[in-house]
Structure formats: structure tokens, C-alpha cells
Amino acid sequence: MAHLLYRIGRASAMRPIVAIIAWILALGMAGGGFVAFGGTLTDSFSIPGLETEEVTDQLKQEIPELAGGSARAVFQTEDSSEFTAEQIQGVKDALTAAEEVGSVTGFVDPFDTQQQLEEQMAQLEAAPQQIEDGRAQIADGQEQLDAGQAQLEAAREQLEANQAQLDAAIEAARQDATYLLAQQEFLNQQAQLDEASAQLDEQQQQIDAQQAQLDEGLVELEEQAAQLELGAQLADATSGIRSVSEDGTTALGIIQFDASVYEVVQEDKDEVIALVSAAVPAGVTVNFSADIATSVEGVLGVGEVVGVLLAFVVLMVMMRAIWPALMPIITSVLGVGVGVATALAFSGVVEMSSVTPILGVMLALAVGIDYSLFIVNRHREQYKRGMQLHESIGLANGTSGNAVVFAGSTVIVALLALNITGIPFLGIMGTVGAFCVGIAVLVAVTLTPAVLGLIGHRVLGRKARATIGAPEHAEAPIEPMRTGRALLRLTAAVIGLLILAIPAMSMRLGLPDGTQEPTDSTQYIAYKTVDEKFGEGVNGTLLVTAELPEAVADEDLLAAQVDIATALMANEDVSAVAPAGASEDNGFLAFQVIPNEGPSSESTVALVEDLRALSPLEDGTVIGVAGEASGNIDVSQKLDEALPLYLAIVVGLSIIILIVVFRSLLVPIIATLGFVLSLFAAFGAVTAVFQWGWLGSLFGVHDPGPVLSFLPILFTGILFGLAMDYQLFLTTGMREAYVHGMDARRSVVAGLRHGRAVVTAAAIIMISVFGGFVFSHIAMIRPMGFGLAMGVLFDAFVVRMVIVPAIMHLVGEKAWWLPAWLDRILPNVDVEGAALEREHPVPHTEDAEAAKA
Structure with missing residues (x-):
């Protein structure tokens, strides 16, 4: 591989225009494919086989009129007064305007609904x-x-x-x-x-x-009295349900669609919002629920751009020259464009969640800059020592580029392994992320050498060019670290990460609701308004179904509904229950159940479990629970169950890969345990900020809640790959020094010296890029960016640069022990391209003048 990359790098450097044009054409083809074949992204995170999905499918068969989706429009008077007759008519007209959109099947007028409720109550x-x-x-x-x-x-x-x-x-x-x-x-x-x-x-x-x-x-009167008693019981169960607030200032309009809201194209959602908003009467405001108002348009916002600018600043400080600082950013952005556009071209045939392309951007941008940086830095070091330009580019591509390919492969394998969880949307996210990382690797080993060849000697600043081959570029003598200091640093680092990991023990998983959106967004205002005027539970309404052992006659339907409603109301976490529909034969019933608290609360999670535990009732009635809140709970629990298996697979994969690379048993164990430690420290940081609300004002967390359900398992895959990147670039230098005859403890310092600067810069760049997503305009991306930034921070600066070197210093020669029988069967993986470097040696100081000539 190293020799192949050497030839590719040298050829690209000598014919840079060819490689550059090829990638520009690739970008054009990817963009054209997206325009021609790209489909609609979804905000749904459903998982086939979950109980919510099964209940929903049964509901579609038995009561088709409940199968379509609905969204909420929250109308409120601006002066907190009751709606006037003109405003009531204006709200009706505004909801009527939504019917102009093809996917809208109708609406529920809040004022007519409330009037019917009050008339029934009066009767x-x-x-x-x-x-x-x-x-x-x-x-x-x-x-x-x-x-x-x-x-x-x-x-x-x-x-x-x-x-x-x-x-x-x-x-x-x-x-x-x-x-x-x-x-x-x-x-x-x-x-x-x-x-x-x-x-x-x-x-x-x-x-x-x-x-x-x-x-x-008398008989009829007694029957009416019995029906009245049943009606009174049902009225008591539904008493907490309103469509107009008690003070008459707020009304909940329902817009009905012909399909699930998640399946409605964003253009239709936007048109509904525009039509309703334009028709709202004077003195009335309207806000919309998150299921219709949340949009992921625009994968880059201000925060992300700031992150890229910070990466450029870091590169400028490190390179002290504008061209080599700009080059990794330019090449990575091109790679992002190719990878993400190509992935989106398949969104028409594969159901792709809305955060999938953003994950691709995040990963491809971060690793693309880092991978290009590794090659550029290696070339700069060689060129400073007097190596011929094209030879240096080829060698840098064959050595650091080889490590890039191997490091990128570990990230790709970890992301592709998400498919084994059996969770479709997560598998698609992993596949798209892996594809974008793969494109980043290809860009690094083909386009980076081409641009290096194009800029030539400008890869160094003027001062550096003037000192090519000078003695100042020679390596200083190496002395091992002190044992006492190594032990102290190890203890402090481990204790610090363990403390940071403590909040992870109380981590709860969930999917975002309107409270995670910006406080000035329509979905946040709608959520909080409903919370204040109608109660928390209205935002987390559950749909409960009841499959009766035998269908009942029409005259017995009310009694059956009351019996089930009474059983549901017996749970202290239920605020109200209302019949939602019945099948034609009255054998399958549906109910709206309003919890006491919101969809992300612990009590609502417990309520879903308790309601399911009721099934079957004493008479054999089978109870099912569906709805958005129930689906989110099911998805979170499924992901929570999949995490240990995936973590075990990734840890096992980590050990195997590192044994092959470093031909050691202890180094892989040290590296893997360090990865687990940094992973749980990142989990703890995310839990403390986004669930506990610590430093919430700094990171825009105004309403703490559960951690994004697929975040832990996604973190595990991504951080594993990135941790292996830094492990490779630091520890391969240690092994190379050890193999060339340096003692074990000095080789630790040698590896740190060779890789510390570039890994530090790479980690800062990655933290900057990921950190930029902390302030994203998309709620689901913020904890993802924060967690990845913290994970890289902990892993690169604490685990790889403190814990791993300290342990390797303490164990000394034992770090590189490998049983003879295992040594014989393991393949010889020359990650750093040592054999290639022996064939193309870097000039020493004494050869500088000859190299210049």
C-alpha cells in the first residue's frame, strides 16, 4: 500500500491539474446526481418491529381515518384577551386556507370542538x-x-x-x-x-x-339514567381535554394530512405554515408544533463557519504560511461536497433521516482537514530537511498517507458496524458517514499531493524556505520522562476522567421535542404555550388502543368505552382519557390519553410501560400504546439496549486492529481502555450540560432534557475511529523508534516528539469543527457536536498524550511483548511505511547542501 500511495502522490504532484480537474468533475457529477435523483429527508426515527409500529399498523387497518398524521397550530390573542367573534371567524378562515395544500385532508376547528364539548357537558x-x-x-x-x-x-x-x-x-x-x-x-x-x-x-x-x-x-328512564351515569363517568375522564383555553385566549387548531407528518414533504409543510400565517386575523398570533415547523435546511450555519475559521487560525499558527493553512480546508470542503451530494442523490430510494447529511458534513470536514494536515506536515518536515519536492510529496503520501488510509479505514469500519444494530436509520447514518470519510481519505491521498505540487515551495514560509537543510532542523537528544512524574500524571488524568464520567450513570435517552429549539422559534413558543394554557401532558398525548375479546353492539359501545377509560384513568400519571374512534364492528377502540407531564419526562416513560403492563385486562381486552411520545420512548429503549453489544464489538475490533498494527498485547489493551474512559467522560459531559443543565446558558441549553437517543451509540463508533487515528499517529512513532534500537522508555518520548505537534493541531482543529456545531440552528446537532468535541478533547489531550505514554513508560519493555506463535501468524502491517522510507531516505543535516543542489 505504501508504495502504491507513493506513486499516486508523486504522479499527482507532477500533474496537479489532472487530479484537480478530476475532483472538480466528481463534484459536478455528485451535485448533478443530487439534483436529478435526490429525494425528501425525514424527521422520523422509527424502527420496524417496535410495539408502537405494530399498534400503528393495526390502527391503520381497523380505524383508517386515524391513520393520517396531524400537526398543531396554536392561536393566541396578542393582548391576552378573549377571542372576538371576528377573530374566531378569522382563525377558521386561516385553517381553511391550509386545505389548498394537496397533502392536507382537513382541519379541526378548535372553537366548534370546544362548543361541542361544552354542549355535551351542559346536557x-x-x-x-x-x-x-x-x-x-x-x-x-x-x-x-x-x-x-x-x-x-x-x-x-x-x-x-x-x-x-x-x-x-x-x-x-x-x-x-x-x-x-x-x-x-x-x-x-x-x-x-x-x-x-x-x-x-x-x-x-x-x-x-x-x-x-x-x-x-320507567324502563326507558332507568336505561337513560344508566347511560347518563356512563356519560358522566366518561365526561369526568375527558374533563381535562380542551381545544380553547379556560381564559379564552388560546386555541389549538389541528391540521390533518393524508400521511404521517414525517412523510409529508417539507415544501408542503412550509406552504401550510405560510398559508395559515398569512390568513391569521389582526390581533392574533399563530405558532406551529415541532413536527411541522422543524426544518434542517442548510447544513452549515454561523457556528459551523466559525469552527472552520478557528481551524484556519490553528493551521496558520502551525504552518506560518497561508497556502499550506488554506489547503487542508479547501480540499476537505471539496471532499464534503462530493461525499454529501453523492449520499443525498440516493435519498430518493433510501429513507434518510434529516441529520444524516449533517453528520456526513461534520465527519468529512473534521477528518478531511486532519488527514490532509498529516500529509502536509510530513511533507513540510521532509522538505525543510532538504528533500526534493516531488520526492518529498510522494514519500509523505506513502508514509503519512498510508497511516491516513489505515486510520480512515478504522473509522469507516466502526461506522459501518452500526448496521449490525438492526436499526435502519442508524445503519444509514453510519453508512453515509463511512462513505463521506472514505471520500475524505481519497481526497487526502490524491488531491492533497496535487495541490502540494501546485503550490511548490510555498508550502513553507519565507523564513523556513531560507533555512532548508539547516542544522536547526535536526532532532535534539531524547531523554525518558521521570517515573514519578509519569505516575502522578497518570493518576490525576484517570481520576479526572472518572469524575467527569459520573453524570453518565444517570443518563436518560430520548428524542428532541419543541423545548430544545431556540426560544424565539415558532415550535418552542407553541410547545410552551400549550404547556402553560393546556397542561404539560397535551404535548405528549398518547394513542391507546383496545382490542376487545368480542365486538359489542352499538348500544353497549359507551359502556365498553367507559370500562376501558376507567382502567386507564386508574393510573395516577394519566390526566385525561377521551375516545378517539372505533372500528366498524366496535371490536377495536382507540383513545387519546393525556399524561400529567410532557413527552420526555420520566413519569410519561413509566406511564407507557404501565399501560402496556395492563394488557390483557381481566376480560381479555388487549391494550396497545402508540403515538409520537410512545414511539420516541420505544426508539430510545431500543437504542439503549443496542449500545452494550455495539460497544463490545467496537472494543473487540479495537483490540484486534491494534494487535495487528503494533504487534503487542499490552498496547492495544491500554489504548482500548483509554478509549472507553474518554468515551464515558464524554457521555458524562453531555449528560451534565444537556440533561442536568450545567453551564446551560453558555451552550444555549434553556430547557434540559434527555440525551439524544442515538447519540451514545453514534459517539461510540465515531470516537473509536478518531481515537484510533491519534493512537496510530503517536504510537507508530514510538514503535518505529523502538524497532530501530531505541530503548522502550526513550521510544515513548520519541513518538510523542514526532507526533505531538501535528496531533495537537489536528485535535484542536477537530474540536473547533465539532465545537462549531454546538451552536447549530438544528437542535439535534448541538449535543452531537458538543459530545464529539469533548470526546476528542479528552481522548487526544488526556488519554493519548498523558495516560497512554505514562503507562507505556511504567511498563517499559513489556509494552512490546508478543507471544512468538502469535508473532508468526500476524500479517506485517507497515502502517508508517518504514520500508518505503528506507528506500527513499530523508536527507540528514550533513546532506543538506547536496540536497539543495
Whole structure:
């Protein structure tokens, strides 16, 4: 590899225009591919197979009308007064304007919704009196019927008495032979009695009919009372839900889409915001929830540009010449353009999260500058000692460039290993990051030599050019560090990193909500307004489903809803529950559940777990939990579970790579333990700032919350690669000195002397670039930039320059011990290109004059 890179570097230096044009064409092709094939980025971090995803898919099948996404528009009067009639109509018109966008299917008018809620509540409040009045009316009717029945019974008794008298008279007449004379009179009397009996029967029928009506009314009244009781219970569960605040100053409008909000293209979201905002009536402001308002347009902001400028300042201080200071930045920016544009060209066929290209920019910019710096610095040192220009460029590419390829490969492998977590969006992020780092490596070993050849002797400043080959460039004698000082520095460094790592023990994971956005942003204002006017939990609304063991009839639906709502309300972390829909057969129900606290709170996380633990209920009802808050919790837990496995893989990979490179068992263990120590110190720093709020005002953390869920696992991959970079550039110098006959302790100092300056500059540059993203306009990028900057700071300046040299000094010769059998089977990896350097030796001081000639 070293010889191949030597030839590539020398050829590029001798024909710089060819290499430069090739990369410019590559940039043009990448840009064209992005314009032609680039798709839409998503803000979703869903993971297939999670319970939230399964519940959502079931919901789409059973209740399709709930499948589309929705976003919230928060309207508020400017003078904190109640909405006027004109303003209410203006809000309706503003929401209506959103329907001009094709992906919008409708909206929910907050004022109509609130009016319906209040009317239902008024009906429920009036219903008990109506029931009592009905019962009183039935009681009065029953009394009248009872009185009529008593009169009827008395008349029937009188009729029966008359009939008895008539029967006795007839019998007496028959006995005294007067029957024939009185027969007609008897018949008339009997007819009168029969007529009276018929009238009594008719009256009895009327009374029976009225009694049946009263009985039916009583049954219906009792049924209404039972329904009323159910309605009252449900009203009690939904009492905390409002669409207009109690003081009448704020209203929550809902804009409905034909797909999940994360799947709606940003152009449609922007158009909705523009249309609604333009139609808002005078005296009313509108702000939008983060799911529609958050945008990642523009991968570079002011902070990132400042970071690059700081990198240029560092390069100027180190190089003392403008061209070699500018060159790493120019080449890395070109590499960023090629890598990111090429990756984005595939966003039309691969679902890519919105932070993926920004991660590519961050990594490619940082490592691109560093990798170019390593080659430029090596060339400058050789050229100062009198080596011929093109020969020096080729040798620098074959030695430091070889180390760059190897170091870049470790970063690429670590990032590609993110695919083994089984988390698609994380795998895509790792793949894109690895691709951008790969482009940075290619740029470093092809474009950097070309630009070095183009600028020629201007790679050195005027003073340095005047002293090429002078004795001042010779190396000073090397003395080992003092053992006592090494032990003291080791102890202080380890204790310091362990203290910094303490906050990591309480680290909570989550995805960002509106509170992480700038305080003047629409999504932050919307979140805080909802929090203040409607309660924290409204921002973290859960969607709970209930699959009944058997479908219920329409008349039994309310009872089923009340039973489930009562079970949900039994949890002390639930503020309100409201039915959201039912399937056609009433076998699958959906509910809105409002937690007591926001989506990122510990109580809401516990609530999701508790609700799932309820399933199945005693009657066999299966409970499911979905919604944005639930999905974020599931993603965070999945990532938390994947971290130990990924960390184990990376640590194992680290040990294997370093054993091959340094042909030692102890050096890889020291390097790997140092990496783990700096990693957890970085976790601790991120937790202290972004979760605890320490120094929050300095880093723009106004609302502390959980750490970005995919940050730890992403940190692990990236910092591993970067840690191996610095380990390689420092420890290979130590091994090279040891192999050339220097004793173990002096070789430690020799390696530090050769690599300390360039690693220091490279680390400062990387910290500057990553640190620039701390003040990014995108909330998810800030903790990422901060964590990476802290990780590089701890690893480069504490672990690689203090802990590792101190331990290697203390163990002495044992640092390079390797079993003979393992030494025989390991491949000989010449990372520093020592064999190539022996073939192309750098001139010594005494050869300076000849080299100049």
C-alpha cells in the first residue's frame, strides 16, 4: 500500500491539474446526481418491529381515518384577551386556507370542538334533573292510575253485588211463579249489568295500557339514567381535554394530512405554515408544533463557519504560511461536497433521516482537514530537511498517507458496524458517514499531493524556505520522562476522567421535542404555550388502543368505552382519557390519553410501560400504546439496549486492529481502555450540560432534557475511529523508534516528539469543527457536536498524550511483548511505511547542501 500511495502522490504532484480537474468533475457529477435523483429527508426515527409500529399498523387497518398524521397550530390573542367573534371567524378562515395544500385532508376547528364539548357537558349536567322530573311525572301518573284502578275495582264490586241481587230475584221469581211476568224486566236489568260490565272492561283495558306505558317509560328512564351515569363517568375522564383555553385566549387548531407528518414533504409543510400565517386575523398570533415547523435546511450555519475559521487560525499558527493553512480546508470542503451530494442523490430510494447529511458534513470536514494536515506536515518536515519536492510529496503520501488510509479505514469500519444494530436509520447514518470519510481519505491521498505540487515551495514560509537543510532542523537528544512524574500524571488524568464520567450513570435517552429549539422559534413558543394554557401532558398525548375479546353492539359501545377509560384513568400519571374512534364492528377502540407531564419526562416513560403492563385486562381486552411520545420512548429503549453489544464489538475490533498494527498485547489493551474512559467522560459531559443543565446558558441549553437517543451509540463508533487515528499517529512513532534500537522508555518520548505537534493541531482543529456545531440552528446537532468535541478533547489531550505514554513508560519493555506463535501468524502491517522510507531516505543535516543542489 505504501508504495502504491507513493506513486499516486508523486504522479499527482507532477500533474496537479489532472487530479484537480478530476475532483472538480466528481463534484459536478455528485451535485448533478443530487439534483436529478435526490429525494425528501425525514424527521422520523422509527424502527420496524417496535410495539408502537405494530399498534400503528393495526390502527391503520381497523380505524383508517386515524391513520393520517396531524400537526398543531396554536392561536393566541396578542393582548391576552378573549377571542372576538371576528377573530374566531378569522382563525377558521386561516385553517381553511391550509386545505389548498394537496397533502392536507382537513382541519379541526378548535372553537366548534370546544362548543361541542361544552354542549355535551351542559346536557350531562342538565340530564340528572330531567331524569328526576321524568321520575316525578311517572310517579304522578302512577298515582292517578292507582286511583282510577281503585274506582274501577269499587264499581266492579258494585256491579257484582247488583248481579247477585238480580240472580237472587230471578231465582225467587221462579219459585213463586212470577218469573214469566218479570222475565222482560229481568232481561232488561241483565242487559244493563252486561253493558256496565263491558264499560268496566274497557276502562280496565285503558288502565292496563296506561300502566304498560308507565312501565315502559320507567324502563326507558332507568336505561337513560344508566347511560347518563356512563356519560358522566366518561365526561369526568375527558374533563381535562380542551381545544380553547379556560381564559379564552388560546386555541389549538389541528391540521390533518393524508400521511404521517414525517412523510409529508417539507415544501408542503412550509406552504401550510405560510398559508395559515398569512390568513391569521389582526390581533392574533399563530405558532406551529415541532413536527411541522422543524426544518434542517442548510447544513452549515454561523457556528459551523466559525469552527472552520478557528481551524484556519490553528493551521496558520502551525504552518506560518497561508497556502499550506488554506489547503487542508479547501480540499476537505471539496471532499464534503462530493461525499454529501453523492449520499443525498440516493435519498430518493433510501429513507434518510434529516441529520444524516449533517453528520456526513461534520465527519468529512473534521477528518478531511486532519488527514490532509498529516500529509502536509510530513511533507513540510521532509522538505525543510532538504528533500526534493516531488520526492518529498510522494514519500509523505506513502508514509503519512498510508497511516491516513489505515486510520480512515478504522473509522469507516466502526461506522459501518452500526448496521449490525438492526436499526435502519442508524445503519444509514453510519453508512453515509463511512462513505463521506472514505471520500475524505481519497481526497487526502490524491488531491492533497496535487495541490502540494501546485503550490511548490510555498508550502513553507519565507523564513523556513531560507533555512532548508539547516542544522536547526535536526532532532535534539531524547531523554525518558521521570517515573514519578509519569505516575502522578497518570493518576490525576484517570481520576479526572472518572469524575467527569459520573453524570453518565444517570443518563436518560430520548428524542428532541419543541423545548430544545431556540426560544424565539415558532415550535418552542407553541410547545410552551400549550404547556402553560393546556397542561404539560397535551404535548405528549398518547394513542391507546383496545382490542376487545368480542365486538359489542352499538348500544353497549359507551359502556365498553367507559370500562376501558376507567382502567386507564386508574393510573395516577394519566390526566385525561377521551375516545378517539372505533372500528366498524366496535371490536377495536382507540383513545387519546393525556399524561400529567410532557413527552420526555420520566413519569410519561413509566406511564407507557404501565399501560402496556395492563394488557390483557381481566376480560381479555388487549391494550396497545402508540403515538409520537410512545414511539420516541420505544426508539430510545431500543437504542439503549443496542449500545452494550455495539460497544463490545467496537472494543473487540479495537483490540484486534491494534494487535495487528503494533504487534503487542499490552498496547492495544491500554489504548482500548483509554478509549472507553474518554468515551464515558464524554457521555458524562453531555449528560451534565444537556440533561442536568450545567453551564446551560453558555451552550444555549434553556430547557434540559434527555440525551439524544442515538447519540451514545453514534459517539461510540465515531470516537473509536478518531481515537484510533491519534493512537496510530503517536504510537507508530514510538514503535518505529523502538524497532530501530531505541530503548522502550526513550521510544515513548520519541513518538510523542514526532507526533505531538501535528496531533495537537489536528485535535484542536477537530474540536473547533465539532465545537462549531454546538451552536447549530438544528437542535439535534448541538449535543452531537458538543459530545464529539469533548470526546476528542479528552481522548487526544488526556488519554493519548498523558495516560497512554505514562503507562507505556511504567511498563517499559513489556509494552512490546508478543507471544512468538502469535508473532508468526500476524500479517506485517507497515502502517508508517518504514520500508518505503528506507528506500527513499530523508536527507540528514550533513546532506543538506547536496540536497539543495
